[in-house]
């Protein structure tokens with residue numbers, strides 16, 4: 172490597188001068204040894220001693236994702252890809268539109284270089300079926316779908332191919348956790364790998380039962396209970412409707428995050444909720460009216476009424492449609 176050799180006491184001044192004149196190489200580290208410093212240069216510089224020595228290359232990580240795809244994709248296409256990233260531990264899942272599928276390997280390599288994660292998968296389907304998983308295709312890195320995701324101090328282990336998990340619900344989980352009171356007895360009817368129960372139990376002194384029909388989800392939930400050393404959290408693999416018949420006590424809070432179908436389980440939730448208990452209800456909708464009506468109708472059948480205490484748009488699912496949250500207090504009319 173061609174370098175300018177300067178006495179150490181002049182190193183800083185010469186470095187500045189060479190940088191200003193754009194003669195210094197920025198991809199190698201300056202070396203200081205005994206009484207001299209060595210500054211990497213692009214071309215010969217007059218007035219200095221030039222030597223040839225080995226220097227350590229610098230880690231030249233591009234400043235942004237766009238730099239890596241410059242010339243391949245338009246700025247708009249790059250921005251759309253970037254906002255589709257879901258980073259789950261060491262895994263990145265992204266959505267590649269049909270017209271860019273021929274460039275999936277270039278996009279995968281750029282994502283790998285930019286994010287420094289281990290596996291880059293593209294979505295091959297929407298989330299589907301009872302257990303709400305999606306098909307994935309590896310486009311760069313190693314095919315390693317098992318990872319540990321960190322969220323609000325919790326460590327969540329999962330296999331992205333076998334279970335549902337969305338990092339985009341992190342704020343929602345924190346919000347629900349912050350609204351919980353110590354001493355609550357909580358049921359998460361569709362708990363997946365247990366992100367709601369784990370985050371809540373790490374921050375509150377409560378009892379939580381999590382139910383999921385996917386045995387892989389319950390396998391990871393059980394592991395996550397151990398990993399996070401949380402107490403009074405129970406994982407049950409079952410259909411929420413079936414298992415509800417065996418519960419001996421009622422719950423102060425029921426979490427219902429199965430947004431496509433939660434309404435179908437509202438009759439069960441209304442029977443299991445304590446008087447003045449809270450249902451954290453989720454659904455896909457363009458607003459809150461439909462959800463509120465479903466809650467009210469289900470409550471009426473149990474001679475109960477509903478006070479809507481909070482509503483939120485959790486995330487956008489398609490233009491005009493949202494994953495919405497409704498927090499409802501359920502009171503008995505008796």
Ligand SMILES: C[S@@+](CC[C@H](N)C(=O)[O-])C[C@H]1O[C@@H](n2cnc3c(N)ncnc32)[C@H](O)[C@@H]1O
Pocket residue numbers: 301302303335336337340360361362363364365366367382383384385388409410411412428429430
């Ligand atoms: C949208 S995911 C939510 C998982 C979790 N609450 C989270 O936030 O990551 C819905 C979960 O409901 C589970 N599920 C679907 N039908 C069920 C049923 N009848 N009883 C229990 N779990 C069910 C699926 O396996 C899936 O893990």
